[in-house]
Structures are given as C-alpha cells and as structure tokens.
Amino acid sequence: MLRNTVCALATPPGEGGIAVVRLSGSDAYSIAEKVFLPLHKNKKVADAKGYTALFGHFVLNGAEMDETVALFYRAPHSYTGEDVIELSVHGGSVMADALIEALLAAGAAPAGPGEFTRRALENGRMSLTQAEAVMEIISAGGRQGAALAKSALDGRLAAETEEIKQSLRGLAAHLTAWVDYPEEDVPELAPEELRRTLSQAKEKLDLWLKNYGAGAVLRRGVDCVLLGRPNVGKSTLLNLLAGFDRAIVTPVAGTTRDVVEQAVLLGDTGIRLNLFDTAGVRSEEETDDAIEAEGIRRSWKKLEEAGLVLAVFDAGQPVTAADVALAKRCQGRPALAIFNKQDLAAEDTAFDETLLLPYFKSSVRLCAKDAASLKPLCDAVAALLGTARLDPGAAALVNARQFAAASAARDAVGEAIRAVDTGFGLDAAGVCIEDALHALADLTGEDATEAVIDQVFETFCVGK
Ligand SMILES: Nc1nc2c(c(=O)[nH]1)N(C=O)[C@@H](CNc1ccc(C(=O)N[C@@H](CCC(=O)O)C(=O)O)cc1)CN2
Ligand SMILES: Nc1nc2c(ncn2[C@@H]2O[C@H](COP(=O)(O)OP(=O)(O)OP(=O)(O)O)[C@@H](O)[C@H]2O)c(=O)[nH]1
Ligand SMILES: [Mg+2]
Numbered sequence: 268m269l270r271n272t273v274c275a276l277a278t279p280p281g282e283g284g285i286a287v288v289r290l291s292g293s294d295a296y297s298i299a300e301k302v303f304l305p306l307h308k309n310k311k312v313a314d315a316k317g318y319t320a321l322f323g324h325f326v327l328n329g330a331e332m333d334e335t336v337a338l339f340y341r342a343p344h345s346y347t348g349e350d351v352i353e354l355s356v357h358g359g360s361v362m363a364d365a366l367i368e369a370l371l372a373a374g375a376a377p378a379g380p381g382e383f384t385r386r387a388l389e390n391g392r393m394s395l396t397q398a399e400a401v402m403e404i405i406s407a408g409g410r411q412g413a414a415l416a417k418s419a420l421d422g423r424l425a426a427e428t429e430e431i432k433q434s435l436r437g438l439a440a441h442l443t444a445w446v447d448y449p450e451e452d453v454p455e456l457a458p459e460e461l462r463r464t465l466s467q468a469k470e471k472l473d474l475w476l477k478n479y480g481a482g483a484v485l486r487r488g489v490d491c492v493l494l495g496r497p498n499v500g501k502s503t504l505l506n507l508l509a510g511f512d513r514a515i516v517t518p519v520a521g522t523t524r525d526v527v528e529q530a531v532l533l534g535d536t537g538i539r540l541n542l543f544d545t546a547g548v549r550s551e552e553e554t555d556d557a558i559e560a561e562g563i564r565r566s567w568k569k570l571e572e573a574g575l576v577l578a579v580f581d582a583g584q585p586v587t588a589a590d591v592a593l594a595k596r597c598q599g600r601p602a603l604a605i606f607n608k609q610d611l612a613a614e615d616t617a618f619d620e621t622l623l624l625p626y627f628k629s630s631v632r633l634c635a636k637d638a639a640s641l642k643p644l645c646d647a648v649a650a651l652l653g654t655a656r657l658d659p660g661a662a663a664l665v666n667a668r669q670f671a672a673a674s675a676a677r678d679a680v681g682e683a684i685r686a687v688d689t690g691f692g693l694d695a696a697g698v699c700i701e702d703a704l705h706a707l708a709d710l711t712g713e714d715a716t717e718a719v720i721d722q723v724f725e726t727f728c729v730g731k
Contacts, residue, residue, distance in 0.1 A: 272298055273378035274370045275730040276363050283358035288366050289730065290375060291383055293342075295350040301373040302326060302366070303337050303354060312352075317341035325354065327369040333362040347383050348390030381727025385720070394425045395712025395723060396669060402727055403486055403665045411537030412486035414659035423662040424475075424669070425711050431468045432707050435680075435700050438464055442697035458687055461696065465684045468703070472677035475664050481653035482663045484574070488530070488539030489652065492569040494597075495579030496589050497521050497547025500607040503635040504579060505529060505544040508644075514544050521547060521554075524562045526569060534645035538654055543569050549589050567596075575652065576602035582618045582632065583611025594626040603651050604630035605644070610637075668723065669710055676706035 272292025278285070290299060300312040305323040315321060317340050325335045338353040345351035356362040371377065379385075381402075388398045400419030407413035418424075441456050493501040497520035505514045505527065514527045527544040546562030554560050570576060578597050580590055594604070604627040606612075606620055612632075624630060631647040633640035649655040657663075664670050683699035686692070708714050712723075 271376045272374070273382055274298075274367060274375040275378035275382070276360075276367065277353065277383075277730045278358075278363075280360055280363075285355045286358050286360070286363035288354045288356070288363055288370065289351065289378075289383060290354070290370060291345070291347045291349045291351045291378075291386060292375075293350060294374060295352050298370060298373045298375050299337065299352045299354070302369045303335055303352075304331075305337075312337070312339075315339040317344050325356065325366050325369060327365050327372075332365050332369075333357055335366075343390070343392075346392070347386040348392045349386060378729060379724075380729050381724035381731050382729075384727065384731055385724050388720070393420075394422065395715055395720070396424045396428075396665075396710070397422055399666055399669065399723060400424075401731065405728065405731060407486050411654075411657075411659055412482075415482050415485055415657070415663050416665055418660050419663060419665050423660070424664065427471065427662040428707055428711050431471060431676075432704060434464050435468060435704055435707075439697060439700045439704065442693050442700070445693065456693070461693075462684065462687050465680055465687070465696075465700075469677060469680045469684065472673055472680065475662065475673050476670065476677060478653065478657055478661075479664045479670050481657050482665065484652050485537055485654055485657065485659075486665070488541055489574035490543065490572060491540040491575040491577060492543045492545060492566075492573040493577045493579060494545055494548060494566060494570055494593060495605075496549060496581065496587065496593070499547070499579045499581040500635040501547065501579050502527070502544050504577065504605070504607070504644075505542055507635050507638065507641060508533070508540065508542060521556070521559055523547065524558055526562075526565055533648060534641060536645050536649040536654060538649065538652065540575070540648075543573070545569055548593060570596060570600075574601060575648065576600055577605055577648075578602050578627070579605045579607050579635075580618075580620075580623060581608050581611075582606040582620070583608040585617035586619055586622045591622060594623040598626040601651060602627055603647055606630060606632045607635050609634045668719075672706050672710035676703045676710065679703035679706055 272294040274288055274290040277287045277289040296313055303312060303323055303325050305321045310321055319339050321337045323335055324331050324333060326332060333356045336355045340351040342348060342350045354366060356366055384398050384401050387393050397420055400416045403416035404413050407416055438461060493504060495501050502514035502516045502523050506512050508531045509529050513529045515522055523544055523546050529542045531540050531542055533540050545566035546559060548563050548566050576597055578593055604623055609632050612618055629647060629651050631643055633643060664673055679699050679702035683696045686695040686699055
C-alpha cells in the first residue's frame with residue numbers, strides 16, 4: 268500500500284468555495300506534472316520547493332479544465348511524511364471529480380478511508396492515539412470537544428502514558444533483578460516505594476477513565492429525554508432550552524403526542540443536547556386513547572436510550588404515584604430531577620420532594636416559563652455529566668478502544684497493589700506490572716497489529 272501514490276478529495280463533497288484534492292506518495296510530483304500546468308512557462312512542478320505554491324490550470328484528456336492553485340510539500344515535511352501536492356480548484360464536485368479523473372489517468376490510485384492519516388502513522392509522523400484524535404476533531408460536535416481532541420493530537424495522552432510506563436518499567440526491572448538474581452544482593456524495593464509508584468499510576472488511569480464519559484459528552488453531544496406526567500411543563504422546558512417555540516404548549520394535559528426532537532447548545536457549557544420532548548407519562552390504563560398510549564410507550568423507550576434524563580415534576584401539586592413511578596425508573600441513570608412551577612409552589616404546598624429525591628443524583632428547582640431558569644439548569648446538567656470539571660488541555664481517552672486499554676491497565680495496576688498489600692510476594696506484583704505495561708502499549712498502539720489498525724481506520728472518511 269505504501270508503494271503507490273494516492274489521491275482523494277480533501278474537502279467535503281458538495282457545493283463550496285474551493286475543492287482541494289490531495290495527492291501523496293513518491294510519484295506525486297511526476298503525476299502532478301502531467302495534470303497541472305503552471306501559468307508561467309518558466310516554472311516547473313518538478314522544481315517546486317516545499318511550502319511553495321503555483322498558479323495554473325489542470326488538464327483532462329488534453330483539455331484545459333479549471334484554474335488551479337497547487338501547494339507543494341516535500342517529504343518528510345508534510346502531513347503524511349511523503350511528497351504531497353494539494354490542488355485547489357473551484358468548488359462544487361464537477362471540477363474536483365474531473366481533477367481526480369485526470370490524476371487517476373496519470374497513475375495515481377484512489378486513497379482509501381483515512382489513508383493519508385494511516386500513512387502518517389506508518390511513516391512515524393504520529394501515534395495511534397494521535398491518529399484517533401484526528402478522527403475526533405473531524406467529528407467533534409462543539410468547540411470544547413474539539414479542544415479535547417486537539418490535546419490528544421498534540422500527543423498529551425501518548426506522552427503521559429509514556430511517563431506511566433517509565434515508572435512501571437523501573438519497578439519491573441527492579442523486581443526482575445530481585446526475583447531472578449537473589450544471589451546478586453539486589454536491594455529489596457521498599458514496599459512503601461513500590462506502593463507509592465503503583466498508586467500514582469492508578470490515580471492517573473482512574474482519572475482518565477472517570478473523565479471519559481464527560482469527554483464523550485463534549486465531543487459528541489448527548490441524547491437527552493424530557494420525561495414527566497402530562498402538563499408538568501416538559502415542552503415549556505424544551506422551548507426554554509431551544510430559545511424558541513419549538514413545541515406546542517397548552518394547558519391541556521396530553522398536548523405532546525409524538526416525540527419532538529431538537530438539538531440545542533446548552534448555554535455556555537459546550538454541551539450539545541439532542542433533546543427529545545415526549546408525551547406525558549401516565550399508566551397506560553389511565554388513557555383509553557390509543558395514540559396517547561403509543562406515545563407513552565415511546566416515552567419509556569427514550570428513557571432507556573438517553574444519555575441524560577430530565578425528569579420533570581410539578582411542584583405546584585402533590586406528588587402522585589406516577590411521579591414516584593417515574594423517579595424509580597430514573598434510579599441509577601444519569602437523571603436530573605426538575606421541580607418545575609416554583610412560582611405555584613406555596614409555602615404550605617403539598618408537594619413533598621423528599622418522596623422523589625432518593626432516586627436522583629441531583630435536582631434543581633425552577634420555573635420553566637422564566638428565562639432566568641436557564642442558567643441554573645445548565646449548571647446542574649454540566650455538574651451531573653461531569654463536563655464542568657474537565658480540563659480541555661488535559662490528556663483524555665477519546666474512544667472505546669482507548670478506554671478498554673486504559674481499563675485493562677488500571678485493573679492490572681490494581682492487582683499489583685493488592686499483591687503488595689496482601690504480601691502475595693513481589694513476583695506476583697511483577698507479573699501484574701508486566702500486564703499493565705502490555706495494556707499501556709496497546710493504548711498507544713506501539714505493538715498494534717494490522718488488524719487493530721484496520722479497525723481504527725475503518726471509521727475514517729476518505730480524504731483524511
Ligand atoms: N492545506 C492543508 N491544511 C491542513 C492539513 C493539510 O494536510 N493540508 N492538515 C491535515 O490534516 C492539517 C495540518 N497538518 C499538517 C501536519 C504537518 C505538516 C508539515 O508539513 N509538517 C512539517 C513541518 C516542518 C516545519 O515547518 O517545521 C514537518 O513536520 O516536517 C503539514 C500539515 C490541518 N490543515
Ligand atoms: N405557572 C407555571 N406554569 C407553567 C410552568 N411551566 C409550564 N407551565 C404551564 O403548564 C402548562 C403545560 O405546559 P407544557 O409545557 O405543555 O407541559 P407538558 O409537560 O409538555 O405537557 P404534555 O405535553 O401534555 O405532556 C402550560 O399552560 C404551561 O404554560 C411554570 O414554571 N409555571
Ligand atoms: Mg408537551
């Protein structure tokens with residue numbers, strides 16, 4: 268695969284100002300020479316230095332097609348580490364398609380998904396975690412999510428993983444010497460020292476694992492369902508979050524029938540919520556309306572699927588059995604209790620929130636009709652999802668593969684600590700530390716097999 272020179276559209280397909288086609292590989296210059304003709308006849312593609320540009324046009328089957336700007340990179344100073352030429356033509360896909368056709372005819376091969384980044388990886392330009400970060404930047408749902416991925420692209424995760432490995436390697440070397448060469452009189456590693464180094468490693472891994480969910484929320488957004496009895500104010504809340512009258516609000520219970528979907532950016536939290544407003548839930552026996560019953564079934568289904576549940580209650584009325592039933596279904600889920608209609612909640616109100624609170628991790632009191640409620644709601648959600656405590660510049664795990672490798676490493680380090688604590692013997696601890704080192708090598712992809720790399724690049728887009 269590394270032998271040939273590949274090309275692909277690097278900008279999104281469809282209408283746009285310009286379209287960029289990227290060419291990478293050892294024959295990039297000789298192929299480009301056949302397709303791109305500089306305006307000034309004294310300029311030659313073959314002579315173009317790295318980081319210079321030329322203006323001209325490209326030809327297809329002998330015909331002059333479109334004005335073109337060519338940008339030149341010389342190996343190894345390019346994204347892939349190979350000779351790279353980027354050709355920009357007018358946007359829309361017509362000219363870009365014609366240019367690709369000309370490049371293929373001149374001897375280039377079409378690039379596979381993620382092939383440019385894969386070449387960068389294989390040429391030692393980036394680590395596997397960095398390649399994965401590229402993918403995350405492309406698909407990030409918001410600026411903070413992209414900032415997280417950018418820190419991975421800068422190699423924070425790889426660098427900090429290397430630090431952990433260094434410290435564990437030090438322990439492993441010492442333990443090996445001590446176990447294998449007892450006659451050599453290797454000084455025994457103080458258990459406190461061993462324990463301290465292991466604990467530090469475990470703390471860092473624990474932090475990464477703990478922040479993974481919150482990072483995913485920032486990068487990808489979260490599906491969020493509004494649930495509650497009819498008329499408690501779910502659609503009013505949706506409209507508050509959306510900033511416009513997205514859903515119909517009326518005093519009639521059972522106004523919302525089907526699931527109403529709306530993506531919103533949650534204040535300045537950087538969280539993108541895919542909101543689902545649902546039909547008010549009451550027991551299916553309570554309604555003889557088949558449409559409403561189906562709506563209720565869909566509401567419960569959304570509860571199962573959602574990454575965030577906003578359970579809405581009417582604080583102006585006594586808690587009902589349906590409220591408690593909803594609260595119970597929220598237990599153990601990422602759910603926020605919203606005690607709405609505070610303006611109607613008199614001092615002596617019969618609404619007893621203590622009946623509901625035990626089932627929720629957190630709660631907020633507000634009045635959905637009042638715009639001032641937005642801020643406390645945003646803060647409560649950010650706190651519940653853990654995004655508020657994230658440092659976007661810190662090392663972060665960005666996908667399930669990395670999460671699995673870090674979990675395995677954390678578990679192995681945990682085992683090693685147990686072995687030390689329970690006096691299992693230092694050779695047992697040594698075995699666990701080796702396991703942890705393997706898991707960490709998996710994380711950065713040092714010994715990644717072709718199959719693992721294939722899997723990582725499976726989800727990349729062409730042109731990246
Ligand atoms: N036009 C264009 N913009 C782009 C990209 C690209 O491929 N093309 N990138 C693609 O994702 C990103 C930038 N990635 C790049 C990474 C390294 C090099 C590069 O030439 N590196 C040299 C720098 C030498 C120096 O000046 O010190 C090197 O590392 O040797 C270029 C682009 C974002 N913007
Ligand atoms: N006083 C007061 N009324 C509110 C508040 N929030 C919503 N309402 C009113 O409560 C009624 C029902 O609001 P909706 O948002 O339609 O309630 P819902 O939960 O979507 O109802 P269904 O779609 O029928 O399940 C409307 O008349 C709203 O104006 C609030 O904080 N205070
Ligand atoms: Mg509604």
